Amino acid sequence: MLKTQINAKLIGNMAFEMDINGHKVTTDTTVENGGNNLGPSPKALLLAGLVGCSGIDIMSMIEENKINVDDLNVYIESETRDEDPKIYNYIKILYKFKGKNLSFNELEKIVKLSMEKYCGVAAMLEKVVPITYEVKIEE
Incomplete structure (x- = not known):
């Protein structure tokens, strides 16, 4: 079975930088929703x-x-x-x-x-x- 491991770290306000099996992805929300729009939702x-x-x-x-x-x-x-x-x-x-x-x-x-x-x-x-x-x- 394939396992997925994600480590998510808050990088400011509502944005998270995630390490997904060694790949970095940033998620955030729009400024209108209180975020900084640093990445996709x-x-x-x-x-x-x-x-x-x-x-x-x-x-x-x-x-x-x-x-x-x-x-x-x-x-x-x-x-x-x-x-x-x-x-x-x-x-x-x-x-x-x-x-x-x-x-x-x-x-x-x-x-x-x-x-x-x-x-x-x-x-x-x-x-x-x-x-x-x-x-x-x-x-």
């Missing part, structure tokens, strides 16, 4: 984790299937409810692939496999927030 990092998780899955399957993708950009839109706890109402993901002669059906199948079978972050988040995704191809 914890909820934004949760979304970044979703992008990273599905992105790694997708690129692994693309490599395994020898698909020639020139580029992949992932965009997330989310909205937080007004009442506490301020959880996400929804998460929308857009996967934009770039390359010549790419098969939409093949890429859509790969994204679906990531989002519905392999990505642990998506599996955890979808229990509490609806996640939708879309695949687009640009040449």
